[in-house]
Amino acid sequence: MSKSKNGPLLISLAALCFSTGGLFTKLLPWQALSISAGRCILSTIFIGCFLVSQKHKLVWNKTVVFGGLCLCGTVTFFVMANKMTAAANAIALQYSAPVFIILFMWLFFRNRPGKWDLLACAAVAVGILLFFVDSLGSGGMAGNLVALLSGVCYALVCMLNVFPGGDPMSSVFLGHLMSAVIGLPSLMQETDFSGTSLGCILVLGVVQLGLGYLLFTKGLESTQPISASLISTIEPILNPIWVAIFYGESITGLAIAGAAVVICTVAVYNILKTKQAQLPAAESGTAGVAQKGRRGSI
Numbered sequence: 001m002s003k004s005k006n007g008p009l010l011i012s013l014a015a016l017c018f019s020t021g022g023l024f025t026k027l028l029p030w031q032a033l034s035i036s037a038g039r040c041i042l043s044t045i046f047i048g049c050f051l052v053s054q055k056h057k058l059v060w061n062k063t064v065v066f067g068g069l070c071l072c073g074t075v076t077f078f079v080m081a082n083k084m085t086a087a088a089n090a091i092a093l094q095y096s097a098p099v100f101i102i103l104f105m106w107l108f109f110r111n112r113p114g115k116w117d118l119l120a121c122a123a124v125a126v127g128i129l130l131f132f133v134d135s136l137g138s139g140g141m142a143g144n145l146v147a148l149l150s151g152v153c154y155a156l157v158c159m160l161n162v163f164p165g166g167d168p169m170s171s172v173f174l175g176h177l178m179s180a181v182i183g184l185p186s187l188m189q190e191t192d193f194s195g196t197s198l199g200c201i202l203v204l205g206v207v208q209l210g211l212g213y214l215l216f217t218k219g220l221e222s223t224q225p226i227s228a229s230l231i232s233t234i235e236p237i238l239n240p241i242w243v244a245i246f247y248g249e250s251i252t253g254l255a256i257a258g259a260a261v262v263i264c265t266v267a268v269y270n271i272l273k274t275k276q277a278q279l280p281a282a283e284s285g286t287a288g289v290a291q292k293g294r295r296g297s298i
Contacts, residue, residue: 006219006222007219007220007221007222007223007227007228008219008223008227008231008270009219010215010216010218010219010223011215011216011219011220011223011227011228011231011232012231012234013215013219014212014213014214014215014216014219014232015212015231015232015233015234015235015238016234016235016238017207017208017211017212017215018208018212018216018232018235018239019234019235019236019237019238019239019241019242020203020204020207020208020239020242021204021208021239022091022239022240022242022243023239023242023243023246023247024200024201024203024204024208025082025200025204026243026247027196027200027247028197028200028201028204029192029197030187030190030192030197030201031186031189031190032079032080032082032083033076033079033080033182033183033186033187034183034186034187034189034190035079035183035201035204036075036076036079036179036180036182036183037179037180037181037182037183037184037186037187038183038187038201038204038205039201039204039205039208039209040075040176040177040179040180040183040205040209041180041205042201042202042204042205042206042209042210043176043205043206043209043210043213044173044176044177044180045205045210046205046206046209046210046211046214047169047172047173047176047210047213047214048173050214051169051173056169058167058170058173058174059165059167059170060170061165062165063163063164063165063166063167063171064165064166064167064170064171064174065171065174066156066163066171067156067157067160067163067166067167067168067170067171067172067174067175068170068171068172068173068174068175068177068178069175069178070153070154070156070157070160070171070175071153071157071171071172071174071175071176071178071179071213072175072176072178072179072182073149073150073152073153074094074150074153074154074157074175075175075176075179075209076179076182076183077146077147077149077150077153078090078091078094078147078150079183080143080146081093081094081143081144081146081147081150083143084142084143084146085142085143085144085146085147090143090147090150091147091235091236091239092128092129092147092236093144093147093148093150093151094147094150094151094154094236095124095128095151095154095232095233095235095236096125096148096151097151097152097154097155097158097229098120098121098124098155098226098229098230098233099121099125099155100151100152100155100156101155101158101159101225101226101229102117102118102121102226104155104156104159105159105162105225105226108163109162113226116269116272116273116276117226120226120230120265120266120269121226121230123261123262123265124230124233124261124262124265124266126258126261127233127237127258127259127260127261127262127265128233128236128258128262129258130254130257130258130261154229155225155229157171157175158220158225158226158228158229158232159225160172160217160220161220161221161225162225168217168220168221169217172213172214172217176209176213216228216232224273227269227270227273230265230266230269231266231270233262233266234262234263234266237258237259237262237263241259
């Protein structure tokens with residue numbers, strides 16, 4: 001399998017890991033910031049061990065610190081939003097990220113989106129709205145704004161490999177460490193450390209965040225930011241499905257329709273983008289023509 005094909009696959013596997021968060025968060029009887037701290041402590045250790053095993057030295061510069069702050073904002077704002085508004089609102093608004101990526105890529109790099117990028121974003125937005133239409137109006141305005149901030153931060157996380165001087169793995173490690181420190185006072189007040197609680201936090205820290213962001217960061221190396229963001233919208237679809245299956249929460253017909261729209265859109269989008277990337281190389285062996293074929297793509 002070529003590197004270009006590995007990226008979307010790794011992002012998809014990362015989204016699968018991320019999607020376990022809803023179920024195990026519901027099973028864990030802790031406060032939101034306690035959960036955030038507990039899982040981030042474990043994910044920091046997991047990612048730190050990976051960095052040591054790969055002899056990957058931590059990079060320390062403004063871009064890396066900015067990336068760490070964005071990741072910290074993504075996970076912390078999302079946990080806060082879940083306490084301030086409906087869970088469906090929080091995850092739906094977080095996945096407004098593709099729109100912000102298009103905006104940021106245009107503002108920072110003058111990179112205009114192609115028609116397939118815009119159509120895919122629109123289709124994904126429709127799918128998510130269908131999935132959460134029954135609860136989008138039930139949350140508080142403050143919580144919705146915090147969830148939207150999580151979406152802005154997540155858009156920038158998807159761009160960690162784009163900014164000059166960036167090192168995504170260093171930013172991910174730093175962001176998880178920041179989140180662990182922020183939630184530590186809350187975690188120290190928890191009293192339930194039963195086997196179930198410890199098992200849930202272990203899955204959240206090692207699988208959902210640790211392995212999830214490891215796969216996501218490696219996938220970013222060969223995946224464009226807008227593609228990574230669109231592929232990862234698999235997470236808000238699978239998240240409540242796992243909860244419905246293993247926790248007993250109901251899922252509506254509109255939710256199933258929304259899931260189909262998002263999954264089909266992501267699949268078709270990546271097939272088209274792969275063909276689009278291969279076409280210039282097939283028509284000409286020159287680097288100039290290949291570069292021309294990639295213009296207008298985020």
